[in-house]
Amino acid sequence: MPSNETTPSSPAWHALAAEAVRTSLGTEPRTGLSREEVLLRRRRHGPNSLPHRRGRSLVLVFASQFQSPLIYLLFAAAAVAFFIGERKDAAVILVVVFVNAIIGALQEGRAERSLAALRQLAGLKSRVVRSGREEVVEAGDLVPGDILVLAAGDAVGSDARLLECAQFQTAEAALTGESLPVAKDPAPLGAETVLADRRNMVYAGTHATAGRALAAVVATGQHSEIGRIAAMAESTEGKKTPLELRVAQFGRTLVIAAIVVFLGVLGLGHLQGQSFAQIFMIAISQMVSMVPEGLPVAMTIALAVGVQRMARRRAIVRRLSAVETLGSTTLICSDKTGTLTKNEMTVTAIYLPGEPLIEVGGTGYEPKGDFRQGGTVVTAERSEGLRRLLEAAVLCNDATLSAPEEGAPRWRILGDPTEGALITAAAKAGIDAARTRDSFRRTSELPFDPDSKLMATEHATPDGPLIILKGAPEVILDSCATELRGGQTHAADDRSREAAREAAESMAARALRILGVAMVRGGPLVPADGFSQLRGRAVLLGLFGQLDPPRPEVAEAVETCRKAGIRAVMVTGDHKVTGRAVAGMLGMAREGEISVDGPELARMSEGDLASKLDTIAVFARVHPAQKMRIVEAYQRRGDVVAMTGDGVNDAPALARADVGVAMGLTGTDVAKEAAKIIVTDDNFATIVSAVEEGRLVYRNIKKVVLYLFSTSMAEVLVLTAALVLGYPPPLAAVQILWINIVTEGTVTVNLIMERSEGDEMLQPPIPRGEPLLTAALLRRVLFMTPSIALSTFGWFVVRTSQGVPAEQVRTETFTVLAVCQWFNVLNCRSATASALNFRVLTNPWLVTGLILSNLLHMAVIFLPPLQAVFHTVAIPWKQVFAIGAAASLVLWVEEIRKWIVRRSLPRAAPAPQAPTPRA
Numbered sequence: 004m005p006s007n008e009t010t011p012s013s014p015a016w017h018a019l020a021a022e023a024v025r026t027s028l029g030t031e032p033r034t035g036l037s038r039e040e041v042l043l044r045r046r047r048h049g050p051n052s053l054p055h056r057r058g059r060s061l062v063l064v065f066a067s068q069f070q071s072p073l074i075y076l077l078f079a080a081a082a083v084a085f086f087i088g089e090r091k092d093a094a095v096i097l098v099v100v101f102v103n104a105i106i107g108a109l110q111e112g113r114a115e116r117s118l119a120a121l122r123q124l125a126g127l128k129s130r131v132v133r134s135g136r137e138e139v140v141e142a143g144d145l146v147p148g149d150i151l152v153l154a155a156g157d158a159v160g161s162d163a164r165l166l167e168c169a170q171f172q173t174a175e176a177a178l179t180g181e182s183l184p185v186a187k188d189p190a191p192l193g194a195e196t197v198l199a200d201r202r203n204m205v206y207a208g209t210h211a212t213a214g215r216a217l218a219a220v221v222a223t224g225q226h227s228e229i230g231r232i233a234a235m236a237e238s239t240e241g242k243k244t245p246l247e248l249r250v251a252q253f254g255r256t257l258v259i260a261a262i263v264v265f266l267g268v269l270g271l272g273h274l275q276g277q278s279f280a281q282i283f284m285i286a287i288s289q290m291v292s293m294v295p296e297g298l299p300v301a302m303t304i305a306l307a308v309g310v311q312r313m314a315r316r317r318a319i320v321r322r323l324s325a326v327e328t329l330g331s332t333t334l335i336c337s338d339k340t341g342t343l344t345k346n347e348m349t350v351t352a353i354y355l356p357g358e359p360l361i362e363v364g365g366t367g368y369e370p371k372g373d374f375r376q377g378g379t380v381v382t383a384e385r386s387e388g389l390r391r392l393l394e395a396a397v398l399c400n401d402a403t404l405s406a407p408e409e410g411a412p413r414w415r416i417l418g419d420p421t422e423g424a425l426i427t428a429a430a431k432a433g434i435d436a437a438r439t440r441d442s443f444r445r446t447s448e449l450p451f452d453p454d455s456k457l458m459a460t461e462h463a464t465p466d467g468p469l470i471i472l473k474g475a476p477e478v479i480l481d482s483c484a485t486e487l488r489g490g491q492t493h494a495a496d497d498r499s500r501e502a503a504r505e506a507a508e509s510m511a512a513r514a515l516r517i518l519g520v521a522m523v524r525g526g527p528l529v530p531a532d533g534f535s536q537l538r539g540r541a542v543l544l545g546l547f548g549q550l551d552p553p554r555p556e557v558a559e560a561v562e563t564c565r566k567a568g569i570r571a572v573m574v575t576g577d578h579k580v581t582g583r584a585v586a587g588m589l590g591m592a593r594e595g596e597i598s599v600d601g602p603e604l605a606r607m608s609e610g611d612l613a614s615k616l617d618t619i620a621v622f623a624r625v626h627p628a629q630k631m632r633i634v635e636a637y638q639r640r641g642d643v644v645a646m647t648g649d650g651v652n653d654a655p656a657l658a659r660a661d662v663g664v665a666m667g668l669t670g671t672d673v674a675k676e677a678a679k680i681i682v683t684d685d686n687f688a689t690i691v692s693a694v695e696e697g698r699l700v701y702r703n704i705k706k707v708v709l710y711l712f713s714t715s716m717a718e719v720l721v722l723t724a725a726l727v728l729g730y731p732p733p734l735a736a737v738q739i740l741w742i743n744i745v746t747e748g749t750v751t752v753n754l755i756m757e758r759s760e761g762d763e764m765l766q767p768p769i770p771r772g773e774p775l776l777t778a779a780l781l782r783r784v785l786f787m788t789p790s791i792a793l794s795t796f797g798w799f800v801v802r803t804s805q806g807v808p809a810e811q812v813r814t815e816t817f818t819v820l821a822v823c824q825w826f827n828v829l830n831c832r833s834a835t836a837s838a839l840n841f842r843v844l845t846n847p848w849l850v851t852g853l854i855l856s857n858l859l860h861m862a863v864i865f866l867p868p869l870q871a872v873f874h875t876v877a878i879p880w881k882q883v884f885a886i887g888a889a890a891s892l893v894l895w896v897e898e899i900r901k902w903i904v905r906r907s908l909p910r911a912a913p914a915p916q917a918p919t920p921r922a
Contacts, residue, residue, distance in 0.1 A: 514584025
């Protein structure tokens with residue numbers, strides 16, 4: 004066949020008649036394309052695959068770990084130390100920097116491997132007609148003009164225009180967010196019809212749930228809807244995380260401070276008449292003192308520990324900094340289907356004519372749950388009306404229910420989820436679908452018709468033909484002249500009809516999808532006569548109310564978010580009424596809050612949207628660009644936004660959010676690629692647990708910052724005091740590096756490994772603009788730093804005045820400073836709780852770190868090879884106790900401060916359990 008198809012993106016395929024589509028593509032439904040034509044078109048259009056974002060090479064991942072002002076400052080310090088001959092110092096600094104980079108690169112590589120494990124290993128298959136024969140091919144081999152053969156359970160391999168279909172439905176949640184299957188019809192539509200309403204199109208990334216169809220492929224690869232959305236996500240620039248911004252700000256501040264101190268020391272030394280070489284070394288020592296060399300490593304380890312803790316809670320972190328970002332989150336934009344709900348349609352209410360509503364227990368497709376009417380359990384054995392309704396629902400039904408098996412641990416349905424919910428309800432009542440269908444063999448049928456909103460099946464029974472009718476409640480009620488009450492047929496009068504309508508309205512108010520079921524005795528069912536042959540002959544059996552049920556744990560998670568100062572907003576492709584009802588059940592929508600759908604959002608200006616953000620609880624029927632607009636609107640007003648999603652339509656917003664959270668079970672590869680965190684159980688509650696872990700990580704990072712900064716400032720204060728008062732440097736540069744890297748490094752892990760204090764989700768979110776060094780931390784530094792400096796410099800002055808040899812004085816001073824750090828790490832564990840308790844034993848890392856730090860310091864002092872490197876000498880053991888007493892000053896000063904703080908706390912909240920003030 005000659006190739007005369009147009010470019011895939013040119014026509015509005017949904018607006019063309021089927022014949023025009025066939026002509027434009029140069030294809031025939033019965034013969035399809037020839038093999039030669041397929042090869043020609045594949046060369047022209049390329050493979051039917053998305054442009055896969057190439058993973059960063061190990062070199063690039065490693066290089067990215069150096070992008071921090073703090074790292075730049077360390078490089079500068081190493082370079083200066085090298086050029087002035089202090090090559091040992093330079094080597095130590097570089098080792099620290101590279102260890103940090105290696106840890107970060109390994110962790111990011113592990114996250115990428117976890118993501119790869121989530122991807123499907125098997126290629127997607129498609130059935131096509133080629134050269135007049137039906138065959139199965141790789142979806143990647145599809146080309147425009149191919150004829151797809153689709154049936155229930157088939158995945159759609161590319162965008163295609165329907166040419167023929169019978170009772171055909173597709174699940175499009177991954178693309179549009181619509182939770183219910185969409186009934187398809189090949190009739191042309193208006194050119195302006197939005198994506199979610201294009202009933203004559205099928206799209207890559209969706210799958211058929213019922214019926215059968217023939218469709219002509221119109222777009223493949225990057226030209227498909229999924230390809231365009233993937234490109235949008237690819238081009239979306241992610242924002243820097245709050246932690247990255249804070250570290251950058253902290254690094255810039257340190258760079259400026261280090262330069263000022265460096266120049267100040269040079270100037271002061273020059274005024275005192277000291278030689279340039281000597282004063283330059285002192286200035287370098289001051290510069291080294293200001294840099295907390297252990298901070299980059301400590302932060303990387305803290306985030307990596309958070310990653311491992313989150314992994315145990317079923318959350319895979321792809322970027323380390325995203326761990327802390329969750330702790331800063333002020334708003335979670337959550338998808339509905341599968342995240343807040345189970346994505347399993349469930350019958351929750353049943354109406355039998357003349358009776359109160361029956362509430363059905365259980366959720367999802369697992370056949371467990373009872374039937375309660377006014378608090379009384381109802382069974383199919385005792386209620387003939389319930390039994391006959393459920394049997395009818397099984398007969399007029401094409402779905403099947405599968406029990407859990409290896410590789411598929413959950414109950415599953417094959418077919419329309421709405422019909423699957425009916426099968427599950429029947430199974431809860433003990434009605435076996437297969438046995439019932441064998442007993443009442445189907446002899447004829449009228450497939451579901453979207454216009455009539457009905458389906459009918461005829462069955463052979465011992466009493467003659469029986470026709471079951473299922474469909475929209477208003478159509479079913481109009482078709483019924485009688486109803487089944489108490490096992491007997493009664494005329495449907497105005498009163499009974501009104502009761503049925505009120506029951507339907509009651510279920511609709513709960514956002515339930517309602518189905519009516521009726522029967523007609525006698526036959527035959529003549530397909531050519533349509534549904535009109537049944538009108539006025541039907542007997543109403545009852546109504547079903549269905550809902551995709553909320554996950555039971557989500558409501559508690561939403562309330563936890565509220566207590567933590569985090570707002571949860573639903574952003575869904577589903578209908579507004581359904582979204583609002585689910586949001587109300589979960590506590591996401593409260594009185595006075597509104598729902599907005601896509602068309603309403605499109606009419607809002609940016610100013611209108613900004614003014615209403617606080618009152619909108621649900622965004623419904625929104626497309627990908629609108630999801631991005633919603634995220635950006637919240638970000639402009641200062642929110643730190645976490646966006647959850649699983650579909651292709653979520654990918655751009657996932658990439659744009661401060662932290663995108665994709666679903667691991669149902670999420671598409673495009674969504675996972677765009678996200679920073681992947682939740683492996685698709686559960687909103689897991690996201691909230693991850694937020695708690697993020698807050699714990701940030702709290703522990705703040706403890707590390709307090710500990711390291713107070714030490715660094717104490718070193719600067721000691722060296723400055725010696726310079727101003729005319730003393731020689733109390734510490735060698737390499738000793739300062741030992742304190743900053745080894746002594747501190749062996750105990751900072753202890754702070755990183757601190758357990759939750761239990762109040763993380765009772766604190767407000769961390770403000771986006773909050774610096775690493777808050778006012779609360781600086782106030783504590785004002786107590787810690789002078790105490791450490793006084794102990795250290797005071798010891799140096801006293802021992803020098805006693806005529807002790809300079810090398811021994813420097814070694815003792817070095818030891819005093821190290822012991823101060825051991826006391827100070829106990830101070831930093833809590834802002835209010837005393838360090839003089841046995842809580843230290845709850846952190847085995849702390850005990851191990853302190854023991855290791857002691858042993859290493861003793862090695863530096865007493866082992867001759869290390870003495871030569873670190874300019875130390877052995878000190879008398881009798882001085883050790885005096886050094887310990889002098890160094891403990893920082894502990895007692897902080898204990899007094901904590902005691903004063905505890906006295907100001909409410910008496911009802913004992914200090915150790917009281918919420919720690921934000922530090």
